[in-house]
Amino acid sequence: MKTAITLNVNGKEYPLEVKANEILLNVLRDRLGLMGTKYGCGIGECGDCTVLLDGKAILSCQSLAFTADGKKITTIEGLEHNGSLHPLQQAFIDEGAVQCGYCTPGMILSAKALLDTKPDPSDQEIKQAIRGNFCRCTGYTNIIRAIKTASEKIKDQGRKQT
Amino acid sequence: MSDKTYYFLGKDFPRKEGRARVTGREVYPSDVVLPGMLYGKILRSPRPHARIKSIDFSGAQKLGAVVLAPNDTPQEFFNVRQVSVPRSTYKDWRILSDHVRQVGDPYAAVAAETEELAEQAAEAVQVEWELLPAYFSIEEAMAAEDNLIHDKVYLQDKEIPIQNNIACTREVTEGDVDKGFAEAEVIVENEFVTPRVYHCQVEPRGCTCRPEPDGGITVWPSTQALHNTRILLGQLFDIPLNKVNVIRITGGGHFGSGIHTNPVILITVALALKAGKPVKILQSREEDLYDHCRYPTRYTLKIGAKKDGTLTAGQMKAWVDIGSHHVQALAFLGVLAGWWHSLYRLPNMRYQGVAVYTNKAPTCAMQGYGAPQVTFGVETTMTILAEKLNLDPIELRANNYVGLGEIFWGQGPTIRSLIHSDGVKELLYTGAEKIGWDKRPDPKAQSGRLRRGIGVARGFHTSGTGAPVPGEVKDFTTVQVKVNEDGSIDILTALMDHGGGTLDAAAKLVAEEFGVPFDKVGISPADTRSTGYDVCTHATRGVYCGAGAVLDVAQDTKKILLDYASRILNAPADSLKTRPDEAENEGIIYVEGMPEKNITIREVAQTAMNNDWGTAISARSVRKVNCPPAYTTFFVEVEVDMETGMVRILRVVAGSDAGTVINPALAKGQLEGGFYRGAGMALLEDTDYDPKTGQLTNRGLLTDYKMLGAVDLPDPEKFEIFFAHTYEPTGPMGAKGIGEAALNPVPAAVAAAIHNATGIWFTKLPILPEDILRAVREERKRDGKKAPGKPQAVPER
Ligand code: FES
Ligand code: FES
Numbered sequence: 034m035k036t037a038i039t040l041n042v043n044g045k046e047y048p049l050e051v052k053a054n055e056i057l058l059n060v061l062r063d064r065l066g067l068m069g070t071k072y073g074c075g076i077g078e079c080g081d082c083t084v085l086l087d088g089k090a091i092l093s094c095q096s097l098a099f100t101a102d103g104k105k106i107t108t109i110e111g112l113e114h115n116g117s118l119h120p121l122q123q124a125f126i127d128e129g130a131v132q133c134g135y136c137t138p139g140m141i142l143s144a145k146a147l148l149d150t151k152p153d154p155s156d157q158e159i160k161q162a163i164r165g166n167f168c169r170c171t172g173y174t175n176i177i178r179a180i181k182t183a184s185e186k187i188k189d190q191g192r193k194q195t
Numbered sequence: 196m197s198d199k200t201y202y203f204l205g206k207d208f209p210r211k212e213g214r215a216r217v218t219g220r221e222v223y224p225s226d227v228v229l230p231g232m233l234y235g236k237i238l239r240s241p242r243p244h245a246r247i248k249s250i251d252f253s254g255a256q257k258l259g260a261v262v263l264a265p266n267d268t269p270q271e272f273f274n275v276r277q278v279s280v281p282r283s284t285y286k287d288w289r290i291l292s293d294h295v296r297q298v299g300d301p302y303a304a305v306a307a308e309t310e311e312l313a314e315q316a317a318e319a320v321q322v323e324w325e326l327l328p329a330y331f332s333i334e335e336a337m338a339a340e341d342n343l344i345h346d347k348v349y350l351q352d353k354e355i356p357i358q359n360n361i362a363c364t365r366e367v368t369e370g371d372v373d374k375g376f377a378e379a380e381v382i383v384e385n386e387f388v389t390p391r392v393y394h395c396q397v398e399p400r401g402c403t404c405r406p407e408p409d410g411g412i413t414v415w416p417s418t419q420a421l422h423n424t425r426i427l428l429g430q431l432f433d434i435p436l437n438k439v440n441v442i443r444i445t446g447g448g449h450f451g452s453g454i455h456t457n458p459v460i461l462i463t464v465a466l467a468l469k470a471g472k473p474v475k476i477l478q479s480r481e482e483d484l485y486d487h488c489r490y491p492t493r494y495t496l497k498i499g500a501k502k503d504g505t506l507t508a509g510q511m512k513a514w515v516d517i518g519s520h521h522v523q524a525l526a527f528l529g530v531l532a533g534w535w536h537s538l539y540r541l542p543n544m545r546y547q548g549v550a551v552y553t554n555k556a557p558t559c560a561m562q563g564y565g566a567p568q569v570t571f572g573v574e575t576t577m578t579i580l581a582e583k584l585n586l587d588p589i590e591l592r593a594n595n596y597v598g599l600g601e602i603f604w605g606q607g608p609t610i611r612s613l614i615h616s617d618g619v620k621e622l623l624y625t626g627a628e629k630i631g632w633d634k635r636p637d638p639k640a641q642s643g644r645l646r647r648g649i650g651v652a653r654g655f656h657t658s659g660t661g662a663p664v665p666g667e668v669k670d671f672t673t674v675q676v677k678v679n680e681d682g683s684i685d686i687l688t689a690l691m692d693h694g695g696g697t698l699d700a701a702a703k704l705v706a707e708e709f710g711v712p713f714d715k716v717g718i719s720p721a722d723t724r725s726t727g728y729d730v731c732t733h734a735t736r737g738v739y740c741g742a743g744a745v746l747d748v749a750q751d752t753k754k755i756l757l758d759y760a761s762r763i764l765n766a767p768a769d770s771l772k773t774r775p776d777e778a779e780n781e782g783i784i785y786v787e788g789m790p791e792k793n794i795t796i797r798e799v800a801q802t803a804m805n806n807d808w809g810t811a812i813s814a815r816s817v818r819k820v821n822c823p824p825a826y827t828t829f830f831v832e833v834e835v836d837m838e839t840g841m842v843r844i845l846r847v848v849a850g851s852d853a854g855t856v857i858n859p860a861l862a863k864g865q866l867e868g869g870f871y872r873g874a875g876m877a878l879l880e881d882t883d884y885d886p887k888t889g890q891l892t893n894r895g896l897l898t899d900y901k902m903l904g905a906v907d908l909p910d911p912e913k914f915e916i917f918f919a920h921t922y923e924p925t926g927p928m929g930a931k932g933i934g935e936a937a938l939n940p941v942p943a944a945v946a947a948a949i950h951n952a953t954g955i956w957f958t959k960l961p962i963l964p965e966d967i968l969r970a971v972r973e974e975r976k977r978d979g980k981k982a983p984g985k986p987q988a989v990p991e992r
Contacts, residue, residue: 067219068219068222068226069218069219069220070219071223071225071397071398071447072225072399072477073397073398073399073447073480074480074897075479075480076480076896076897076898078896078897078898079397079480079897081397108219109217109218109219110218110219110220112218113218118214118217118218122217122218123217125213125217126209126210126213126214126217127207127209128860129207129210129860129861129863129864130864131210131212131213131216131217131694132448132693132694132695132864132868133396133397133398133445133446133447133448133449133693133694134212134215134216134217134221134445134447134694135223135397135398135447135448136397136447137216137217138217138219141217156910156911159905160904160905160906161906163905164904164905164906167397167902167904168397169394169395169396169397169448169450169872169902170397170448170694170864170868171864171867171868171871172864172867172868172869172870172871172872172908173867173871173904173905173908174864174867174908174911174914175860175863175864175867175911176905177905177910177911178911
């Protein structure tokens with residue numbers, strides 16, 4: 034039995050027929066070709082598959098696709114705007130927070146969910162926000178630095194606009 | 196870090212692959228999709244040791260699946276790891292075998308149009324097993340006389356008998372050990388145990404293979420070893436090497452788990468050839484946990500010294516539980532001796548190593564390749580010796596380490612070279628000052644629930660495996676460097692970057708050499724048909740050997756370019772200099788002393804093309820005849836909760852002697868990452884097996900493989916990094932390696948800090964809270980004390 038749903042991913046609508054047991058991660062990767070969302074464990078332990086669902090960081094390997102019907106999904110592919118990187122993306126490059134890069138999409142999205150609600154987080158709050166995202170390469174130090182740098186940058190931009 | 200000034204070295208630029216990686220556009224092995232591709236699934240043994248009595252594929256075939264049985268694959272013996280020379284290569288592997296040797300051992304595979312169908316087909320395969328006795332400890336394995344894990348093993352092409360499951364042994368002796376111990380005034384002897392850590396690279400290993408119309412194959416594997424994979428595939432499947440194309444593709448982490456050609460690659464290729472269609476296999480995390488892990492070690496270490504701290508003799512006996520297969524344990528036994536012998540001057544030493552098969556996942560290289568294991572014991576012993584001799588542990592180290600002007604053989608007894616640069620004392624003294632070494636607590640004077648401690652350990656890694664006389668390990672890199680007609684430059688090499696910045700370093704060296712803006716140097720996509728042999732990026736060889744080879748070839752190409760320029764400028768080539776013009780985004784060639792007489796590299800390249808002089812291009816293989824030690828020193832401060840046994844890491848000071856530092860931010864990232872993995876090995880990570888089922892006790896689930904997380908590590912401000920002011924004369928613009936040195940001393944430093952806090956030495960890793968509590972209780976019993984002071988409230992984290 035398939036259900037007709039509409040996924041709104043990165044501002045674009047995708048009408049789809051999905052089976053009841055279809056996992057959001059697989060739909061994003063295999064059916065929509067959005068390969069930036071990664072598989073690392075499939076059991077909710079690594080955070081590689083993190084996407085934003087209505088602004089909240091969720092694990093797409095633990096979500097059934099039909100439950101995202103009508104909700105807004107943001108994947109890493111949706112962060113760049115008109116060819117310019119989101120401050121988090123830029124800060125991850127500048128601070129050396131990217132090594133192999135496989136954890137990076139999920140990590141950036143968890144960080145985005147944090148900064149969207151808490152523009153000025155402490156080290157502890159950053160650590161809590163990414164505690165479900167596992168990075169084997171960096172030791173997290175540069176990731177925390179990058180998130181702080183991005184938060185400064187976003188605040189600066191906000192100040193300029195007002 | 197040397198004091199010379201450079202245009203690009205020592206400065207941070209956005210890494211070249213950065214943009215692809217933060218936008219989700221980097222293609223990893225798990226992202227490869229080909230038209231008409233089938234999905235493969237590996238059938239893995241549920242039993243730790245068994246033979247297939249019968250196997251029935253009819254259920255899978257009914258579902259339309261392509262099936263692969265052991266006898267569909269070549270039954271030739273080989274070794275998955277190809278970095279050693281043939282005379283030192285043990286062969287006990289076959290692609291699929293009907294004799295399974297661990298839970299998770301592959302015995303068959305299926306492929307179908309969807310992943311779901313492949314899974315159903317795999318479940319439909321029926322097997323009848325003949326169970327064999329399984330061995331989960333070195334003792335059990337060595338007690339066995341028959342039903343051995345391997346009945347047939349080859350060394351090169353000679354069949355060698357296996358007894359008591361002993362895979363291989365190695366002995367190294369120097370000087371006269373008995374005389375040395377007779378001269379000793381103090382002797383320290385302990386047994387050390389290190390864990391079976393899982394690499395846990397974030398991307399489980401996988402592969403895609405497409406059979407080509409000409410009988411060849413194209414392969415997109417997770418691997419660190421493109422060319423060794425190509426050679427092994429050609430040999431096993433009998434395909435001419437000019438039809439085997441292995442594509443370089445970024446892996447989601449390796450840490451040594453891809454130096455050998457992982458079984459999933461071989462099985463994918465076999466399936467694709469049988470199906471006549473592209474096949475992709477991506478291992479699940481559970482499969483990956485049964486696929487590879489770090490070599491665990493158990494060894495006794497005895498070191499003797501005179502009262503003044505001069506070491507007189509050492510003896511080490513090591514046992515290594517290698518699991519179900521040989522991923523070149525002979526080389527591993529060799530480096531155990533090498534790391535040990537090259538840490539401190541030991542005039543007399545005796546080493547014996549024994550590698551034993553068990554029915555567990557095969558062990559292989561993981562960051563440090565035996566160095567973290569050995570450094571743990573040696574550094575612990577050095578601090579114990581210092582205490583016994585009433586010497587400062589820093590001084591004892593400074594007086595005994597193997598350094599400038601000495602011969603060392605970190606990569607094992609066959610790879611010997613001379614040390615030309617040495618920042619060890621700077622690392623020890625600067626680090627001691629930064630952490631406040633002189634103010635470190637006295638463990639005996641501490642009371643109360645929370646106790647602080649500071650520990651130190653030092654170590655090194657070789658920058659590759661080069662030496663004047665080739666040893667057991669291959670080491671060279673082939674490179675092509677080409678100047679394009681717009682003045683940009685392309686580097687073509689099979690060298691790999693696992694995230695540490697190896698290829699960025701190569702690009703910076705080329706930019707520096709040519710005097711062109713960094714952006715004008717590109718790294719070409721690489722595959723094995725368009726590149727010459729490169730041994731692989733391992734052994735911390737990336738910058739020194741790999742990028743070093745790139746620089747050597749760039750110099751060849753620059754000669755050609757300057758020859759063209761000298762014709763145009765009408766000045767001898769050796770009077771020409773280069774510099775970058777960042778504003779114009781050009782490289783400039785000018786006559787020394789006459790800067791107005793100049794031309795851009797773009798114009799030279801175009802003139803050379805339009806006059807039919809040719810392209811400035813060259814290619815060759817380069818072997819480095821040294822592998823200088825990249826030294827590191829870690830000072831760690833911890834807090835131990837005597838009521839819970841929990842260890843909190845408060846502060847880290849990490850010093851690195853990497854020669855000229857090419858990518859400072861990325862080099863720091865190496866030290867932070869190395870610390871994290873080393874601290875995990877010290878405090879948490881291990882895998883063990885349930886002897887009843889033969890399964891991992893974590894059952895392959897990441898949920899029960901615990902690692903440190905962001906919350907367990909010190910805040911960025913509490914992690915201080917510095918570099919020694921050294922210049923490696925044999926290295927590319929003074930550089931040597933860093934990668935594995937960033938982990939090697941860490942477990943030892945953490946253990947030393949715990950000792951400084953608690954007064955207790957732990958000689959078995961990981962040091963779990965329950966180990967600390969047990970030891971504290973025993974200590975109290977011995978001392979007749981009841982409590983370590985009155986219980987205190989624990990301050991909030
Ligand atoms: S793949 Fe979803 S948490 Fe690991
Ligand atoms: S950068 Fe490799 S896992 Fe995070």
